[in-house]
Amino acid sequence: MRWLLALILVLAAALPAAARDVAASAPVDVSVTIYRAPSRNGGSIELGSLGGFAVVSETRRVTIPAGRHRLRFGGVVDGIIPESAIVAGIPGGVIEKNQDADLLSPSALMRAARGRKITLTRTNPATGKPVQVVAEIVSAGPDGVVFKTAAGTETLRCSGFSETFRYDLDAQGLNAQPTLSVMTNSPREVTATVTLTYIAQGFDWSANYTAHLNPDGKTLSLGGWITLANGNSVSLANARTQIVAGGLNRAYVARYVNNQPQVIARCWGMQKTSDIPLKPDRPYELVRPFLEPGYRRFRGEKDRNDIIVTGAQRKGVMMASPISVSAVSDEAMPPPPPEQLGDLKLYRMPQRTTVAAMQMKQTRLVDQQAVPYEAYYSASIPALSYGSATAQWPVYGAIRMLNTKAEGLGLPLPAGQFMIDQSQFGRAMLVGQPSLSDTAEGEKLELSLGNAPDLTVRRVTLSQTANSQEVEVTITNAGLQAAAFELELALDPAHQIDATTNPVVLRDGKRLMLFSVPAGGTVTVRYTVRIN
Amino acid sequence: MARLGMMFAASLVALAGAASAEPGIDITIYADNQALVQDTRVVTFTGDPAQRIEFKNVSAQIRAETASLSASDLSIIEQNFDYDLLSPAKIMENAVGQTITLVRTNPATGQEMRERATVLAANGGVVLQIGDRIEVLRDDGLPVRVIFDKVPPNMRAEPTLSMTVSAKPGTREATLRYLTPGLGWRADYVALFDEKTSTIDVQGWVTLSNNSGVNYDNARAVLVAGSPRMLNQGQCYDCGGGDVDMVEAGTESGTRERLGNYYLYPLPQRTTIANLQTKQVSFLDVHGAPAQHGYEVRLGWLQSASQPMSFNTVYSFSNSAQGGLGDQLPAGVVRFYIRDSKGQPQFIGENAIGHTPMGSKLSINTGQAFDVKILPVVETRTKVNDRRWKTGMRYTITNALPKPVTVRVIQSGLWGDARIVAESQKSERRDADTAVWTVTVPANGKTELTATVDSRY
Numbered sequence: 001m002r003w004l005l006a007l008i009l010v011l012a013a014a015l016p017a018a019a020r021d022v023a024a025s026a027p028v029d030v031s032v033t034i035y036r037a038p039s040r041n042g043g044s045i046e047l048g049s050l051g052g053f054a055v056v057s058e059t060r061r062v063t064i065p066a067g068r069h070r071l072r073f074g075g076v077v078d079g080i081i082p083e084s085a086i087v088a089g090i091p092g093g094v095i096e097k098n099q100d101a102d103l104l105s106p107s108a109l110m111r112a113a114r115g116r117k118i119t120l121t122r123t124n125p126a127t128g129k130p131v132q133v134v135a136e137i138v139s140a141g142p143d144g145v146v147f148k149t150a151a152g153t154e155t156l157r158c159s160g161f162s163e164t165f166r167y168d169l170d171a172q173g174l175n176a177q178p179t180l181s182v183m184t185n186s187p188r189e190v191t192a193t194v195t196l197t198y199i200a201q202g203f204d205w206s207a208n209y210t211a212h213l214n215p216d217g218k219t220l221s222l223g224g225w226i227t228l229a230n231g232n233s234v235s236l237a238n239a240r241t242q243i244v245a246g247g248l249n250r251a252y253v254a255r256y257v258n259n260q261p262q263v264i265a266r267c268w269g270m271q272k273t274s275d276i277p278l279k280p281d282r283p284y285e286l287v288r289p290f291l292e293p294g295y296r297r298f299r300g301e302k303d304r305n306d307i308i309v310t311g312a313q314r315k316g317v318m319m320a321s322p323i324s325v326s327a328v329s330d331e332a333m334p335p336p337p338p339e340q341l342g343d344l345k346l347y348r349m350p351q352r353t354t355v356a357a358m359q360m361k362q363t364r365l366v367d368q369q370a371v372p373y374e375a376y377y378s379a380s381i382p383a384l385s386y387g388s389a390t391a392q393w394p395v396y397g398a399i400r401m402l403n404t405k406a407e408g409l410g411l412p413l414p415a416g417q418f419m420i421d422q423s424q425f426g427r428a429m430l431v432g433q434p435s436l437s438d439t440a441e442g443e444k445l446e447l448s449l450g451n452a453p454d455l456t457v458r459r460v461t462l463s464q465t466a467n468s469q470e471v472e473v474t475i476t477n478a479g480l481q482a483a484a485f486e487l488e489l490a491l492d493p494a495h496q497i498d499a500t501t502n503p504v505v506l507r508d509g510k511r512l513m514l515f516s517v518p519a520g521g522t523v524t525v526r527y528t529v530r531i532n
Numbered sequence: 533m534a535r536l537g538m539m540f541a542a543s544l545v546a547l548a549g550a551a552s553a554e555p556g557i558d559i560t561i562y563a564d565n566q567a568l569v570q571d572t573r574v575v576t577f578t579g580d581p582a583q584r585i586e587f588k589n590v591s592a593q594i595r596a597e598t599a600s601l602s603a604s605d606l607s608i609i610e611q612n613f614d615y616d617l618l619s620p621a622k623i624m625e626n627a628v629g630q631t632i633t634l635v636r637t638n639p640a641t642g643q644e645m646r647e648r649a650t651v652l653a654a655n656g657g658v659v660l661q662i663g664d665r666i667e668v669l670r671d672d673g674l675p676v677r678v679i680f681d682k683v684p685p686n687m688r689a690e691p692t693l694s695m696t697v698s699a700k701p702g703t704r705e706a707t708l709r710y711l712t713p714g715l716g717w718r719a720d721y722v723a724l725f726d727e728k729t730s731t732i733d734v735q736g737w738v739t740l741s742n743n744s745g746v747n748y749d750n751a752r753a754v755l756v757a758g759s760p761r762m763l764n765q766g767q768c769y770d771c772g773g774g775d776v777d778m779v780e781a782g783t784e785s786g787t788r789e790r791l792g793n794y795y796l797y798p799l800p801q802r803t804t805i806a807n808l809q810t811k812q813v814s815f816l817d818v819h820g821a822p823a824q825h826g827y828e829v830r831l832g833w834l835q836s837a838s839q840p841m842s843f844n845t846v847y848s849f850s851n852s853a854q855g856g857l858g859d860q861l862p863a864g865v866v867r868f869y870i871r872d873s874k875g876q877p878q879f880i881g882e883n884a885i886g887h888t889p890m891g892s893k894l895s896i897n898t899g900q901a902f903d904v905k906i907l908p909v910v911e912t913r914t915k916v917n918d919r920r921w922k923t924g925m926r927y928t929i930t931n932a933l934p935k936p937v938t939v940r941v942i943q944s945g946l947w948g949d950a951r952i953v954a955e956s957q958k959s960e961r962r963d964a965d966t967a968v969w970t971v972t973v974p975a976n977g978k979t980e981l982t983a984t985v986d987s988r989y
Contacts (some may be wrong), residue, residue: 033878055879082810083720083739084867096803097812114689125675126642139689143619152633152679155620160675199879247842247900248881251865268624271657272671342870342880343845343901412902440903440932442976443840494913509836509909532915
């Protein structure tokens with residue numbers, strides 16, 4: 001008996017091994033690096049359409065028998081860009097890499113069964129008995145399904161019977177999920193740890209800052225969060241998570257999409273004698289006087305209203321919801337300093353975390369107390385104007401900080417959204433929501449708070465000649481405090497400003513007059529523009 | 533059951549005239565979503581002076597006008613491409629005036645009753661004549677099966693290419709050739725930059741994708757780097773664009789096989805190119821080629837900014853045989869990676885390159901530097917006379933990195949006759965329109981660069 005077994009083994013070894021599928025294990029270790037939408041330098045993420053991406057690196061175990069085999073990696077993130085995939089650690093090397101996107105679906109099954117024998121099951125409505133007939137699908141497309149039986153040619157779902165096909169063939173070549181595979185040739189059976197790295201779309205992150213203006217009017221407390229989101233249907237469990245700040249180039253290449261039409265069991269016209277033809281222009285739509293609460297909260301997403309907010313301390317099983325929000329908060333943990341990655345900044349999440357499907361997650365970025373700031377008001381007016389001789393211009397409130405160690409900051413601040421508030425009547429009141437672009441150490445931050453209706457600017461052209469214009473600007477302040485004011489005179493540098501009542505300084509390419517407007521007071525300045 | 537057996541026997545006879553899918557497919561894929569398919573099959577010719585051959589499993593997007601069949605002792609009488617697709621509505625419209633079979637099932641007893649009916653009309657609903665009465669099909673909502681006696685001969689389940697040929701009887705190979713869109717390829721490069729040694733490792737992959745609606749089994753594929761001009765493609769008006777990645781075109785010839793002006797990339801083994809598949813095969817693997825990291829910004833004429841702008845991060849390398857990648861590079865996307873402090877490669881940006889001959893110098897912009905910025909300001913504009921102006925520029929370059937950096941400031945838009953009359957450091961006039969300053973900025977510091985330009989405007 002033993003020699004027979006040995007003979008079989010020898011024979012089996014002698015047979016050339018046919019290309020067979022070998023499945024890699026599920027990821028044993030995952031690392032994900034999330035990049036923000038390349039076109040966005042500021043603002044916040046839009047959960048409805050995440051424009052960023054991530055680089056996912058998965059470590060998987062695999063046992064490859066000797067010979068030529070197809071190694072399959074199932075359960076990759078659905079937003080995968082297949083051509084970006086890098087597979088490392090396969091002892092036999094990679095002959096070719098494939099990504100199959102022909103997914104298992106009712107349409108794909110029907111198309112694959114075209115021209116083959118399958119079983120049609122029809123249920124007798126009176127007796128409930130199923131009747132099975134051998135059939136061959138002749139045609140299956142977006143206009144209907146035609147099949148042949150022994151009786152002749154028939155059409156699917158036109159008879160009013162309940163009928164369906166049963167597929168005897170295996171769904172070969174059709175995967176439930178987009179599946180990446182590599183062809184490899186191994187001289188002997190090996191067990192290896194392979195790393196699969198790829199770029200996947202449908203992620204994004206942004207920085208969200210909260211600045212609380214302290215009652216002293218001179219300092220603020222700055223807090224910052226990294227908000228990241230995964231819009232894919234695959235969760236990355238217990239992943240090492242990194243964030244990259246800075247602007248990256250992406251190359252947009254033509255992407256081929258599945259142009260296979262869906263198979264729909266359509267029939268010929270089924271109009272009956274009792275049908276009343278539709279009258280054109282008849283108003284069918286119901287009038288809805290009020291929008292429901294939450295309507296258009298997310299663009300184009302109607303049933304995404306049930307957002308669930310969880311904290312790290314709450315770990316209960318939540319209701320199934322399309323997008324959940326959770327905060328990985330650990331107040332004791334200081335925000336980790338970023339690492340230099342080429343010319344970008346890499347932030348590491350302090351501990352492994354699960355980046356779940358359809359989830360938004362937050363982690364601490366900055367926490368700085370008593371950051372001095374300067375509050376000021378600004379208005380930008382055209383120094384030379386051929387418009388209406390008297391015109392009113394809006395005034396904006398703003399704060400300015402310097403991103404240096406000496407000024408209480410001195411750290412890279414990635415682009416994001418600010419929420420600035422101050423305490424009033426015993427509660428926090430929002431005073432502005434400006435956006436910040438990537439700010440390096442040493443740069444200044446100028447954050448606009450919004451319109452300041454207490455201050456007005458009136459620009460009056462007093463006189464004009466072919467090569468000069470004389471202008472008077474009046475600034476009024478109805479507020480209770482004196483206002484530091486920066487009046488920008490926007491001008492083509494070909495012309496000159498002279499004969500001014502106040503000095504004009506050039507700062508960052510802007511021509512500015514700097515003065516203070518007393519509480520309840522008025523300031524009038526004059527200048528002349530020399531036209532060249 | 534006997535009838536069923538007969539039916540399949542009948543269909544087999546019909547198939548015998550069709551070409552079987554052996555012995556192989558050769559595909560030449562061009563870079564612009566275009567492929568030439570050469571499909572060799574063994575065909576049995578009957579000697580019929582007008583034998584009809586149908587080709588199944590050809591690309592669903594076949595450009596039928598480019599199809600041609602060749603075999604010995606064969607002459608083609610006619611070539612047809614039928615695209616009237618079979619559907620329930622079409623089959624019913626075709627049955628107007630003909631007789632069909634109705635099978636009614638009694639909803640109480642389950643008893644079946646057969647009837648013959650003539651289709652009078654199929655406009656919106658189906659009107660039937662049964663004996664001497666007229667009925668609307670399924671007007672009462674009860675289930676009724678409709679059985680058609682035959683399928684209209686000109687209708688196909690999928691667009692079908694057929695040929696009517698006259699050939700000597702016998703079984704031999706015949707080759708069908710046609711062009712099809714839906715198959716395309718480009719290159720994808722993975723470049724890992726090592727900051728310590730200033731070198732790159734580059735892997736090149738050819739990526740081909742099949743969206744043509746059919747699988748090509750066991751195919752020999754050759755990829756052609758280059759796009760032969762197709763009809764309707766128009767002249768290349770925009771091809772002389774500026775700001776190219778290729779800063780110096782190469783003059784070296786590679787060892788790869790050529791087709792006319794194009795390089796060929798044959799896939800090493802026969803492979804199956806499945807529908808909706810993206811396939812990648814390696815063609816380049818170079819380690820430790822020298823590469824330089826730098827900063828560059830390109831400014832337009834009179835460009836001012838109120839907020840500092842980031843410099844572009846550029847990596848430059850050569851694909852020369854000496855000190856470079858040593859191969860010509862087909863058009864595609866280069867993705868750059870750098871190892872982080874834990875040794876894991878991290879993505880830092882990508883860019884597209886065109887077909888690059890061997891020996892070229894490439895300079896690829898991967899993104900914007902977080903810490904190295906420039907604030908360009910037009911400070912003064914003075915009228916010299918009616919024809920000339922003097923423009924004072926100030927460029928403030930800041931570096932928040934703890935090491936000094938060297939940056940290139942490219943001022944474009946000098947329109948040939950603009951002269952730099954004063955500058956804080958020497959510039960290089962790269963061409964008539966652009967001046968380039970190479971500026972060193974100290975660690976955590978800034979450098980002011982000023983220039984006065986005498987120009988026509």
